[in-house]
Amino acid sequence: MHVLVLAEHDGTRLRAGTAAALGFARDLVEDDGGTVTCLVLGEHVDDVANDAASYGEVLLGAHAALAEPLAERWAKVTAGVVRSTSADILLGASSTFSRDILGRAGGLLGGAMASDVTGFRRDGGRLVWQRPMYAGAVNASVVLCGSPLVVTVRPTAAEAPPPRPQPGSITPVEIDAESLPDSTGYQGLDSRPSHRPDVTEARVVVSGGRGLKTTDDFERLVGGLADVFEGATGSSRALVDAGLTPNDLQVGQTGKVVAPELYIAVGISGAVQHLAGMKNSRTIVAINSDPHAPIFEVADYGIVGDLYDIVPEMIEQLDAD
Amino acid sequence: MPIETLTREIFGNIGPVPKALFYATATVAGLIGVATAWKRIRRWRLGHPDDSRNSLGQVLRAVAVGVLGQSTLGKTRPAASAAHRCLFVGFAVLTLGTILIAVEHVAALVAGKAADDPVFHKGLYYAIYEPVMELAGLAVLLGTGWFLLRRRRADSSIEHRTSDWFVLCALLFLAASGFLVEGLRIIEADSPGRWVSFVGATVAGLLEAVGVTRTWAVLLHQVNWWLHAVVALGLLAAVPSTRLWHAVAGGVLLSSYPQRTLGTLSSVTIEEVEARGVYGTGQLTHLAIRQLVSLEACVSCGRCEDECPAHAAGKPLSPRNVVQDLAAQLPEIFSDNAPVLAGEVISEETLWSCTACSTCVEVCPLGVDPLELIVGMRRHLVGTAAVRGSAASTLGKLGRSGNPWGLPADQRMDWAVGLEVPTVDEQPDFDVLYWVGCAAAYDPNSRRTARAMVRLLHAANVRFAVLGERERCTGESARRMGEEFVFAELAAANVAELSRHQVTRIVTHCPHCLNSLRHDYPDVGGHYEVVHHSEFLAELVDQGRLVVDQPNDQAVTFHDPCYLARVNGIVDAPREVLRASGATIDELPRNGCRTACCGGGGGRMWLDDGPDQRVGRDRIDEITEAGAETVVVSCPFCRTMIGDGLAEQAAQAASVKVVDLAEVLVESLEESG
Numbered sequence: 001m002h003v004l005v006l007a008e009h010d011g012t013r014l015r016a017g018t019a020a021a022l023g024f025a026r027d028l029v030e031d032d033g034g035t036v037t038c039l040v041l042g043e044h045v046d047d048v049a050n051d052a053a054s055y056g057e058v059l060l061g062a063h064a065a066l067a068e069p070l071a072e073r074w075a076k077v078t079a080g081v082v083r084s085t086s087a088d089i090l091l092g093a094s095s096t097f098s099r100d101i102l103g104r105a106g107g108l109l110g111g112a113m114a115s116d117v118t119g120f121r122r123d124g125g126r127l128v129w130q131r132p133m134y135a136g137a138v139n140a141s142v143v144l145c146g147s148p149l150v151v152t153v154r155p156t157a158a159e160a161p162p163p164r165p166q167p168g169s170i171t172p173v174e175i176d177a178e179s180l181p182d183s184t185g186y187q188g189l190d191s192r193p194s195h196r197p198d199v200t201e202a203r204v205v206v207s208g209g210r211g212l213k214t215t216d217d218f219e220r221l222v223g224g225l226a227d228v229f230e231g232a233t234g235s236s237r238a239l240v241d242a243g244l245t246p247n248d249l250q251v252g253q254t255g256k257v258v259a260p261e262l263y264i265a266v267g268i269s270g271a272v273q274h275l276a277g278m279k280n281s282r283t284i285v286a287i288n289s290d291p292h293a294p295i296f297e298v299a300d301y302g303i304v305g306d307l308y309d310i311v312p313e314m315i316e317q318l319d320a321d
Numbered sequence: 322m323p324i325e326t327l328t329r330e331i332f333g334n335i336g337p338v339p340k341a342l343f344y345a346t347a348t349v350a351g352l353i354g355v356a357t358a359w360k361r362i363r364r365w366r367l368g369h370p371d372d373s374r375n376s377l378g379q380v381l382r383a384v385a386v387g388v389l390g391q392s393t394l395g396k397t398r399p400a401a402s403a404a405h406r407c408l409f410v411g412f413a414v415l416t417l418g419t420i421l422i423a424v425e426h427v428a429a430l431v432a433g434k435a436a437d438d439p440v441f442h443k444g445l446y447y448a449i450y451e452p453v454m455e456l457a458g459l460a461v462l463l464g465t466g467w468f469l470l471r472r473r474r475a476d477s478s479i480e481h482r483t484s485d486w487f488v489l490c491a492l493l494f495l496a497a498s499g500f501l502v503e504g505l506r507i508i509e510a511d512s513p514g515r516w517v518s519f520v521g522a523t524v525a526g527l528l529e530a531v532g533v534t535r536t537w538a539v540l541l542h543q544v545n546w547w548l549h550a551v552v553a554l555g556l557l558a559a560v561p562s563t564r565l566w567h568a569v570a571g572g573v574l575l576s577s578y579p580q581r582t583l584g585t586l587s588s589v590t591i592e593e594v595e596a597r598g599v600y601g602t603g604q605l606t607h608l609a610i611r612q613l614v615s616l617e618a619c620v621s622c623g624r625c626e627d628e629c630p631a632h633a634a635g636k637p638l639s640p641r642n643v644v645q646d647l648a649a650q651l652p653e654i655f656s657d658n659a660p661v662l663a664g665e666v667i668s669e670e671t672l673w674s675c676t677a678c679s680t681c682v683e684v685c686p687l688g689v690d691p692l693e694l695i696v697g698m699r700r701h702l703v704g705t706a707a708v709r710g711s712a713a714s715t716l717g718k719l720g721r722s723g724n725p726w727g728l729p730a731d732q733r734m735d736w737a738v739g740l741e742v743p744t745v746d747e748q749p750d751f752d753v754l755y756w757v758g759c760a761a762a763y764d765p766n767s768r769r770t771a772r773a774m775v776r777l778l779h780a781a782n783v784r785f786a787v788l789g790e791r792e793r794c795t796g797e798s799a800r801r802m803g804e805e806f807v808f809a810e811l812a813a814a815n816v817a818e819l820s821r822h823q824v825t826r827i828v829t830h831c832p833h834c835l836n837s838l839r840h841d842y843p844d845v846g847g848h849y850e851v852v853h854h855s856e857f858l859a860e861l862v863d864q865g866r867l868v869v870d871q872p873n874d875q876a877v878t879f880h881d882p883c884y885l886a887r888v889n890g891i892v893d894a895p896r897e898v899l900r901a902s903g904a905t906i907d908e909l910p911r912n913g914c915r916t917a918c919c920g921g922g923g924g925r926m927w928l929d930d931g932p933d934q935r936v937g938r939d940r941i942d943e944i945t946e947a948g949a950e951t952v953v954v955s956c957p958f959c960r961t962m963i964g965d966g967l968a969e970q971a972a973q974a975a976s977v978k979v980v981d982l983a984e985v986l987v988e989s990l991e992e993s994g
Contacts, residue, residue: 238968253927254711273726
């Protein structure tokens, strides 16, 4: 079995989700001794290719026409590589990027697709995929009919694999820029510079709520705890309303929907508008002074107490490790 | 002087040639007026036919009350409304008087009577007719004068066009020159009993005092008569091209169609969509005839803009501009490549700014319904898959899970843990169904409302039941977001469930559920008596089934929800409940039916906004300025919006408590202690 993983990257490194997808791919081929190849597309992406090579074989399609991840171009190139390498499975991390490109590539290939996969098992010769449905209320087992298979994987579905002692080889892919469609164009990128990962991508999210009093407190406690995990910071709507955090940190029904491996809710009471944005996190830790706060109903671990005492101590102890 | 001799000569002092000239001019002016009017009316006919029209009797009643009585005027801007009444009633009376003169003139011709021997324009009739016309002329002067003065001050909410000066000056001139013509006629004809026309007689007296002799009066009368006639006929010809057209379109709108109940929306079924191939308002031709008429009825007075909470919050929405921008497209209605309304003529952001609070519909004196237009265009956005972000994901969750947060149905009864809450299966002989709604089912804060409510129901020995896990979102916000089919699906499932258990009476603490069950569900075959918990609790207190034995003498502030107070007129019941609990109410500046929106309605609850652009900010300021310690709400959306909005103050100073009125009442019962 040959698995091709489409790399999502920031121009220098693979995104965490893609590393997890590579780990998932390695688990897939473990039994039948198949191969995993990472497809890196873009322009001036040698660094990304080297990063990807630390996990295994890499195909590198570098061309000015692929400078931006425009779905119609990337999907066409990706589908071409799937055909030419006779890949059985095309894999990517669950993200807006994959939803945009892999769905389209699946259409071009006439393949069968499962999105947001969290795991798999083998049933006889068949692969059975697990994916949450109805907002996590149901865990569906899905068998895909047809080929190739196109699958997106939740970042929480697997660990990033340990790097290989010997980096894999990097093989260039010919890009025929003339044949690529150009009905969509790149307008620009609008993003907020931050030294922390985006809240929707991070494996660890630390969110602050009404229990915090000032912007400095948020940065020192919530930000400090997030940095220990190299995680992202999030916020409840109340804190955005209080003017303490920017709107784009808001997690919830009207903000970002996140599902990290670890979600730490600091001083968040747990209104449903917030729960709707984070309840699918793998492990939820809540810190709140009110033992009746509804956040404890969804939390796996709860600490009742003053966050101003608890969080500094957590940072101190975790830093010491 | 005997009253029988009172009269005046029609067309007195006007010779046969000028008279003929006048007939010709009047005919031309009339033809121009009719032709321009027809151009406009022709456009209305491109709309799709309305399902309901008034019967003749209803039309006459509506004309009498709504049009002539101006009953829809005056909910806001009392001074302008009074000036409009003066101007309109005066103008209408003068027009009627002029028509009577024409009737008299024709009748005299037919009867072959002499010019100074009228058929009925004499005697007692004349003695009443003249003073009434004098008063009407004064009213027009007064009203026009007020409007001219107002127009001199540039008030941004009042739209200005150059033609407005023409209209107002022409009206002012008509009233003034009318009196002048009358005064000159009195001198020239030396009419008997001149004081019947008391203003004209005063003018005549003044003219005589400055030395206008009868000889002069003959000439001046002719000149003035012509000026008056030309301006009057010019105005007649110009009616369809000026703001005066609102009187015609508005008259048609107010009289021809049944008055719509606030909180209702016109429904559309999938069969209709398939038959017409149209969902929502992409083009003007997708509107109903009634709506096309309403675009021209809008006189751009800006009353709706004054009251619109989204506009106050700095959103791009002004209901007036929505209507006017659509009206500006009317000349393109016959064109094949007219711009798309939703998204092009009216921006998506504008359409999504509306909280469906319905205040624009309520205050419009002409019966224009901007909300219905906005929902129609939202439907178009939904139909063309132009909905994105949290709005789209909420609609998806509503369709999939039957609640806006996408939470599992088997957690729907988690709120009731530790309480005895029978479902319809467990308690089949219930008297009233308690509709819990999604917020109280899933939101930890709103659960307190439902828990308090259940304790009150038990305390009053009410036999109630809930639908439990089978209850779904009513679809209220889906419908107001333009997603008619998610609404229809949810509503059909709920109606089936309610029918299965023969539900006739429903109590709910959510005004949005209430409005939907009351006003949306009849469209899908659900007919129930729906009461708000405030009404139900007031009833229980009134019947002595709930006895307050621990009155809490706290002072509270009550926030009226739009869908309870303005839309459904429930204003007294929540106050009765609060007073029964022993609380005193500090009223907010905007209260009762004229309440202010929290910003959570119309699907805005599910849209992402920076807090500084959030609708309802001014309401939070109002609550803070009132120095409230406890804000009593009676709507889950208001609870969230006000609770979150007060977070800023809470972060800085003493926190303001936000509680539902059921919680206030339950605390005053002994068993709660």
